[in-house]
Every structure is written in C-alpha cells, then in structure tokens.
Amino acid sequence: MHGPYPTETPQPPALRDATLSLGTRVVLQNVTFASRMGELVALCGPNGAGKTTLLRALAGLLPNSPAPDPRRVAYVPQGAHSAWGLTVAQVVMLGRIPYGDAATAPVERAMEICGIAALRDARVDRISGGEARRAMLARAFATEPDVLLLDEPTADLDPAAAHDIMRLLRRSAEAGKAVVTVLHAIDLAVQYAHRVVVLGEGRVLADLPAEHALPAIAAAFGMRVGHDPSPRLLPPP
Ligand SMILES: Nc1ncnc2c1ncn2[C@@H]1O[C@H](COP(=O)(O)OP(=O)(O)O)[C@@H](O)[C@H]1O
Ligand SMILES: [Mg+2]
Known part of the structure; x- marks a missing residue:
C-alpha cells in the first residue's frame, strides 16, 4: 500500500462484545463499539454509565486491553x-x-x-x-495522532470556547482522524458529532447518526424532547 502510511492503513480502536467488571460491579456489558477514521463520535449517558471506562478501554488503559501506539492514539482524561x-x-x-x-x-x-x-x-x-x-x-x-480520545473536553469551557473546541474536533475528524469524545453537553453532541453512542448502566443503548439521536439521549436520562422554540445561544457566525 502507498501513501502516508507505508505499512498499513490505521485501524481505529474498537471493542467487540466487551464485558468488564471492576470490583463487584459490571461496568461494561457486551459493549460493541468501533471508531472510524473521518468520524466524530459523541459518547453520552448518565453519570456512572461507563463512558470513561469505555474511553479508557479504547485507549488501552484497562487490564487486558491492548495498548495502542502512543504516536497514533492520544487520550485526554476527564478533569485532572x-x-x-x-x-x-x-x-x-x-x-x-x-x-x-x-x-x-x-x-x-x-x-x-x-x-x-x-x-x-x-x-x-x-x-x-x-x-x-x-x-x-x-x-x-x-x-x-490518527485517533483522539477525549473525556468531557468542554467541561471547564465557557459556551463560546466550547463551540470553538467542538468545531476543531469536527474539522479534525473531517481531515481524516477518528475522534471519540465523551460529552455531557447534549446540544453540542447532536450539533457537532457525526454519530452519538448512548450508554446506560454499562450497555450501549443506542448508536445513531447525531441528527436522530436526541430521543435516545433523552430516554437515557429519563427526560423528554421539547419542541419549544425558546431563545438560545448560537455560536458566532
Ligand atoms: N476502578 C474502579 N473500580 C470499581 N468501580 C469503578 C472503577 N472505575 C469506575 N468504576 C465504576 O464504574 C461505573 C462507570 O464509571 P465511569 O466509566 O467513570 O462512568 P461515566 O464516565 O459514564 O460517569 C461507575 O459506577 C463507577 O463507580
Ligand atoms: Mg466519566
């Protein structure tokens, strides 16, 4: 094969039917997830759903998960x-x-x-x-890196800065990287991601194109989707 990757086409991280227990708790249950080059995926779901654990598994940070090449895969943990x-x-x-x-x-x-x-x-x-x-x-x-794994990258950011970063992630995906980000800001997830994966209690509840994901996200949080055209903030033009 020719081009920028002389030996092989990069395979973005994936999990196939993964189940993981930590202590006495089943944290991931039969989780199948594959990232793709050129795609921005948002991982959404309630606190404790297993989002961070899934991301850490993709980063090769859990026992028994294969360690990816640190030049190819970059991971930005939550907080800290x-x-x-x-x-x-x-x-x-x-x-x-x-x-x-x-x-x-x-x-x-x-x-x-x-x-x-x-x-x-x-x-x-x-x-x-x-x-x-x-x-x-x-x-x-x-x-x-070819692959960016990010855990709540907009958590400390003001709204304009959060949109800035989301646009950067979308551009990075469109330039060919695989980008997987945990997001609590549902509006940002559905606005910028190509695909949304909804986790709940360690399971994948939904894996959908972002434009169809809102009902599944709402259900995971026990919420409803409103259609009230109330004023809201938009990113700068
Ligand atoms: N090292 C660990 N030992 C035991 N339980 C853990 C450990 N790490 C996470 N958990 C548990 O796994 C569940 C999922 O955690 P996490 O992946 O951090 O959730 P999320 O990022 O979706 O909020 C939580 O209930 C958490 O308490
Ligand atoms: Mg987390």
Whole structure:
C-alpha cells in the first residue's frame, strides 16, 4: 500500500462484545463499539454509565486491553491537570514524548489551533480551568495522532470556547482522524458529532447518526424532547 502510511492503513480502536467488571460491579456489558477514521463520535449517558471506562478501554488503559501506539492514539482524561510548575508550552511539548523528539512545529500548531498560544509562557497551575483544558487538548494535538480520545473536553469551557473546541474536533475528524469524545453537553453532541453512542448502566443503548439521536439521549436520562422554540445561544457566525 502507498501513501502516508507505508505499512498499513490505521485501524481505529474498537471493542467487540466487551464485558468488564471492576470490583463487584459490571461496568461494561457486551459493549460493541468501533471508531472510524473521518468520524466524530459523541459518547453520552448518565453519570456512572461507563463512558470513561469505555474511553479508557479504547485507549488501552484497562487490564487486558491492548495498548495502542502512543504516536497514533492520544487520550485526554476527564478533569485532572496535574502538571504544576510547567508552562503551557512545556505541557504541550509532552505530546512529543512518544516520538522522543522536541519538534517545535507540531507544538506551535497545536497551541495555535487550540487557542492557547498567547499563554505559552504562563504556568499551567496559574491559568483558568478552561485555559488548562485547552492546554491539555493542545498536548494531544501536538502528538499529531490518527485517533483522539477525549473525556468531557468542554467541561471547564465557557459556551463560546466550547463551540470553538467542538468545531476543531469536527474539522479534525473531517481531515481524516477518528475522534471519540465523551460529552455531557447534549446540544453540542447532536450539533457537532457525526454519530452519538448512548450508554446506560454499562450497555450501549443506542448508536445513531447525531441528527436522530436526541430521543435516545433523552430516554437515557429519563427526560423528554421539547419542541419549544425558546431563545438560545448560537455560536458566532
Ligand atoms: N476502578 C474502579 N473500580 C470499581 N468501580 C469503578 C472503577 N472505575 C469506575 N468504576 C465504576 O464504574 C461505573 C462507570 O464509571 P465511569 O466509566 O467513570 O462512568 P461515566 O464516565 O459514564 O460517569 C461507575 O459506577 C463507577 O463507580
Ligand atoms: Mg466519566
């Protein structure tokens, strides 16, 4: 095969009929999920549904899950920014560790697209939660992965910044990456994702094109879909 991948076409992470117990709890039950190159998938569902566990399984972080190539797959965990004392640029540079290089071009590009370049010399423990979140995202982009696995990447962001990041993820998918993101912001999930996978109590409840996903998401939360045309915020044009 020819082209940018001389040896093989990249296979994005997948699980087939996976069941996982942690302690006495069944956390994933018969879960089948495959990410695809060129696709942005949102994982939605109530707290404790197994979203983080599924993402960690895809990242190869659970016992018995095969470890993917860290140059191909980047993972940004939920919450936790533990890089105190480092500058934003140094945190983003961590994304180059799998290559053992200190290539500056991917680091600069990552800071730029994540909107954090102006804070390059700021210490990550002295910036806002949303800014730190962008720095962690930029770290993942600096790896130039084929696959991005993100756990609630918009959690600390203001609404405009959240739309910014979602557009970046959509663009990244459209440029050919496989992007899988846990999202609690249902409006962002249905607006930006290609596909929505709904989890509940460790099971896949629905796996649908985003435009058809709202009823299944509502059901997972025990909610209803309203059709009230009330005012709402839209991203900038
Ligand atoms: N290491 C662990 N040991 C035992 N139970 C765990 C562990 N990690 C997660 N769980 C349990 O698995 C369930 C799913 O967790 P998680 O995947 O974090 O859910 P979500 O991200 O959807 O909120 C929760 O009930 C949680 O308490
Ligand atoms: Mg979680």
